[in-house]
Amino acid sequence: MKQRIWAWVRTLGGVAIIGVLLWRLGSSAFLDGLRVINVWTLLGAFGIGLLATVASAWRWVLAARGLGIRMPLHTAVADYYQSLFLNATLPGGLLGDVHRAVSNGRENGDVGRGVRAVVLERFAGQVAMFVIGGAVLLAHPWLLHYVWVRVPGSFLVAFAGVVVGLTLLVVSRPGLRRKAAAVGRDVRHGLLAKRNWIWVGFSSAVVVISHLATFVLAARAAGATAPVGQLLPLMVLALLVMAVPLSVGGWGPREGFMAWAFGLAGLGAQEGLTIAVVYGLFALVAALPGIAVLGYRLFKRRRAAAAPVSPAVAPTTTAPAAPTALALDTATPATDRQRLALDAGSRRELATAAA
Numbered sequence: 001m002k003q004r005i006w007a008w009v010r011t012l013g014g015v016a017i018i019g020v021l022l023w024r025l026g027s028s029a030f031l032d033g034l035r036v037i038n039v040w041t042l043l044g045a046f047g048i049g050l051l052a053t054v055a056s057a058w059r060w061v062l063a064a065r066g067l068g069i070r071m072p073l074h075t076a077v078a079d080y081y082q083s084l085f086l087n088a089t090l091p092g093g094l095l096g097d098v099h100r101a102v103s104n105g106r107e108n109g110d111v112g113r114g115v116r117a118v119v120l121e122r123f124a125g126q127v128a129m130f131v132i133g134g135a136v137l138l139a140h141p142w143l144l145h146y147v148w149v150r151v152p153g154s155f156l157v158a159f160a161g162v163v164v165g166l167t168l169l170v171v172s173r174p175g176l177r178r179k180a181a182a183v184g185r186d187v188r189h190g191l192l193a194k195r196n197w198i199w200v201g202f203s204s205a206v207v208v209i210s211h212l213a214t215f216v217l218a219a220r221a222a223g224a225t226a227p228v229g230q231l232l233p234l235m236v237l238a239l240l241v242m243a244v245p246l247s248v249g250g251w252g253p254r255e256g257f258m259a260w261a262f263g264l265a266g267l268g269a270q271e272g273l274t275i276a277v278v279y280g281l282f283a284l285v286a287a288l289p290g291i292a293v294l295g296y297r298l299f300k301r302r303r304a305a306a307a308p309v310s311p312a313v314a315p316t317t318t319a320p321a322a323p324t325a326l327a328l329d330t331a332t333p334a335t336d337r338q339r340l341a342l343d344a345g346s347r348r349e350l351a352t353a354a355a
Contacts, residue, residue, distance in 0.1 A: 001321035030118020041221045042285050045214055053080050059124060059203040064117040066193050069108050078293045079104065085290025088283060114325065124191055126243065128204030133236040140233045182184060213238055214286075218278035225266055234261045238276070254280065 064071050079100050086096030095130035105114020111190065176280055191200050215235040216228060241257040255276040262272025 015188050032354055036221050036223065036274070037281060038221075041217060042282070044217055045282035045285050046288075048210050048214050048217070049283070052207050053077060053084065053286070055203040055206040055210070056080055056121070056125070060117065060121040061205070062196055062200050062203070063120040063124065063191060064114075066105075066191065066196055067120070069104070069110075069113060071104070079289065082293045082297075083290070084287035085294060088287045093264070120187065120191055122203050122255055123187075124200050124209060127141040128201065128208050129239060129243075132205065132208045133240055136232055136236045140229075172294070212283050215239075215279055215305050216274070218282055219275045222271065222274045222278050224271060224275060226265070230265075230267075234258070234265060234272075237261065270309075 039052055052079055054073075056074060057080040060080065061071050061073055061076045064076075067312035083100040086099060087094065088096075090096070100116040101118035102111055103114075103116070105111030108114060191197055212232065212235055215238065217229065219226075219231055219235075238258055238261070241253045244253045255273055258272035258276035259269040260272075262275075263269035
């Protein structure tokens with residue numbers, strides 16, 4: 001019940017954000033996002049998305065291997081494409097990852113471990129996003145100063161208090177301590193074991209840079225002329241905002257933040273919203289191979305379910321007639337040859353019934 005309520009809250013939150021943007025800025029920014037794209041920008045977005053998807057799937061393979069799950073890279077890429085398509089088309093933006101985690105766990109006989117592998121993979125991506133995003137923001141101290149001046153101090157104090165309170169809660173509860181220790185073991189085995197952390201970090205950096213490159217491509221397609229150095233901090237913050245679970249297929253927080261941030265930066269709220277819309281369309285194009293994966297798997301599953309059961313082949317030699325029920329009751333125990341004859345007769349009856 002709680003999960004259903006939370007799913008509705010996420011969906012309605014995304015719808016509310018889109019509704020406010022339509023009310024304040026009109027539909028022209030959304031329509032402009034459809035007008036400015038062309039074949040070349042779509043191909044560029046598709047290529048960048050391919051690089052990001054392969055890197056994400058590789059990161060998933062590495063995290064799963066650390067937990068004892070063996071998975072070929074091509075299978076992981078196909079699963080990841082299917083997950084991206086479901087995330088981009090279903091409410092909430094997370095159902096594709098849930099399906100990927102559960103199905104992989106079932107295939108390997110341990111749903112819990114499959115779920116933990118996906119959680120580790122996404123966690124590594126978020127850590128890389130915060131590290132690279134923090135480096136970009138530190139390179140633009142004016143933005144940090146602006147945020148520090150504009151955000152009320154009481155909000156920052158409340159945020160710090162929540163973090164400290166959650167930490168104390170975990171430390172004081174034995175059950176939470178055990179769960180935190182289990183998470184720590186998964187992180188050590190799945191992400192930090194041997195040289196795993198090097199390749200996990202490298203693949204995560206490739207994914208983050210690919211997302212930022214898609215944002216830059218969307219900005220140029222939308223006609224933005226501001227230098228990349230000025231756009232980059234806003235795009236980093238937009239990627240962080242996209243992690244907020246209030247969206248309709250990924251739409252909502254990204255568009256709201258981009259309109260607000262570009263308006264504050266003097267670049268125009270309408271331009272920021274158009275860039276966000278173009279980015280969303282590029283992300284959808286990059287996830288389109290998921291349709292082929294999903295369609296192929298559904299076709300294969302239905303074909304396997306509809307395939308008739310092949311009847312057993314009867315022996316080539318002539319078997320003696322099967323004894324009647326009365327004979328079996330009164331005669332001596334059946335010999336091996338009689339039992340074989342009975343089995344052959346049963347198989348012929350099943351084959352006739354199936355035909």
